[in-house]
Amino acid sequence: MQADNGLITLFELASNLPTPFSPRTWATRLLLNYKQLPYKTIPVHFPDIRTVLPAAGAPPTSTNPLKYTVPAIIDGDKVISDSRLIAEYLESTYTQRPIPLLGAAEQEAMQAVVTPLRPLVIPSIVNILDERDTVYFVETRRAMFGGKELHEIAPPSQRPEMMQALETALTKLSDFVGTPNQSGWVFGSNGPAYEDFELIGWFMWLKVAGPSEVWERVFTLNDGRWGALMVAAEPYMRVE
Numbered sequence: 001m002q003a004d005n006g007l008i009t010l011f012e013l014a015s016n017l018p019t020p021f022s023p024r025t026w027a028t029r030l031l032l033n034y035k036q037l038p039y040k041t042i043p044v045h046f047p048d049i050r051t052v053l054p055a056a057g058a059p060p061t062s063t064n065p066l067k068y069t070v071p072a073i074i075d076g077d078k079v080i081s082d083s084r085l086i087a088e089y090l091e092s093t094y095t096q097r098p099i100p101l102l103g104a105a106e107q108e109a110m111q112a113v114v115t116p117l118r119p120l121v122i123p124s125i126v127n128i129l130d131e132r133d134t135v136y137f138v139e140t141r142r143a144m145f146g147g148k149e150l151h152e153i154a155p156p157s158q159r160p161e162m163m164q165a166l167e168t169a170l171t172k173l174s175d176f177v178g179t180p181n182q183s184g185w186v187f188g189s190n191g192p193a194y195e196d197f198e199l200i201g202w203f204m205w206l207k208v209a210g211p212s213e214v215w216e217r218v219f220t221l222n223d224g225r226w227g228a229l230m231v232a233a234e235p236y237m238r239v240e
């Protein structure tokens with residue numbers, strides 16, 4: 001595939017809203033913006049990912065079972081899938097404004113937050129999807145959650161407990177990353193680490209597609225450090 005006037009193409013998840021909600025794609029977008037790389041976005045509806053991405057030459061992100069996911073990028077003759085591989089590629093290819101990609105311990109600490117966050121956000125994602133995407137989403141998430149319907153994933157009776165699990169996980173993450181610094185970045189110190197962009201991606205997912213009361217709570221939790229992180233990221237949230 002040929003370069004598009006030097007623009008990188010970013011495949012993104014489509015929804016009914018102008019603000020993107022895919023957590024992984026947010027991480028890629030933040031990195032592109034931070035590095036000031038010109039790009040254009042192609043929104044893809046959930047059920048079309050499996051045809052649009054292979055047609056663009058993107059490799060699958062899992063082969064057993066075969067699965068294509070966003071983000072994927074086209075940069076000249078390179079087509080890359082998987083947010084982490086994209087970040088490694090962009091870091092090694094475009095050396096301006098370098099940012100560190102940290103290790104397994106940071107990934108693990110963030111994953112411990114994503115695990116309790118997922119059931120709180122997933123049921124409300126259908127609110128921002130069109131009908132065809134909703135059918136796909138309901139079916140695939142039923143398979144993902146052991147046959148549960150969306151409304152059974154976080155029933156009101158279990159929500160306080162689930163919220164508590166999320167708050168405990170965030171507090172653990174806060175302890176893991178240590179004392180907040182002036183810059184607002186959590187994993188990086190003066191500037192961002194790639195893991196900051198990943199965490200912001202998960203927060204954007206919650207903010208755009210999740211229940212507002214959960215986001216409002218997270219924003220102020222742990223002395224407002226997650227809110228401060230979002231403020232630090234504002235200059236890099238542009239959607240192109």
Ligand SMILES: N[C@@H](CCC(=O)N[C@@H](CS)C(=O)NCC(=O)O)C(=O)O
Pocket residue numbers: 013022023024025046049061068069070071081082083084140
């Ligand atoms: N490891 C992949 C995971 C990407 C991923 O799961 N993307 C979601 C959107 S955030 C997706 O494309 N899902 C397609 C589907 O559910 O069919 C990455 O980090 O890029």
